[in-house]
Amino acid sequence: ELKVEQNPLFLSMQEGKNYTIYCNYSTTSDRLYWYRQDPGKSLESLFVLLSNGAVKQEGRLMASLDTKARLSTLHITAAVHDLSATYFCAVDKSAGGTSYGKLTFGQGTILTVHP
């Protein structure tokens, strides 16, 4: 059974600081997604990581994937209040380019950015 674990689960940051959220998963996959969820809202797609060594950046967020270590990171640079949200990683249990369709999500990291 695929397990996806995020840490930390809660992250309180000051504006301007940097931090990293980690996502570990238990079985082979080369397809990982990061989503953002604001309170009471649905999930917004942030990044799609499709191969070992993939790195994607958007604004103050950068995501990377190491399939050998079964690890993805979401790095936050110079945090601002608008980044406060819950961040989820999700793994698509795929192999050889075929998607199985089903995403397994981590528990989520609740990020709060303080002035």
Added chain:
Amino acid sequence: GAGVSQTPSNKVTEKGKYVELRCDPISGHTALYWYRQSLGQGPEFLIYFQGTGAADDSGLPNDRFFAVRPEGSVSTLKIQRTERGDSAVYLCASSRPKGTSGRSSYNEQFFGPGTRLTVL
């Protein structure tokens, strides 16, 4: 274009009642997914449709839960004899057909706003 829509946005029902939750996927998306998100947790997979057929229903918790997609577009999640433990936000997502060019061929799922189900 329009995103995934779900109705109702909120549903309050009594224990033992039957409920139906509806999902309208993005036009042209042949894959449709249902997830359930309990408070403070990540979404959990329930069922996946490719076209009209359920390709994977391994996440349905028991036989009180059933989902249909008769014409390959709109889907309905049906819950019989609801229990208090069924209270959660039910999320629907859709994705493009396999073989489509670009990153969406890799099952990028676009989520709807969810239906918050409360069973009293």
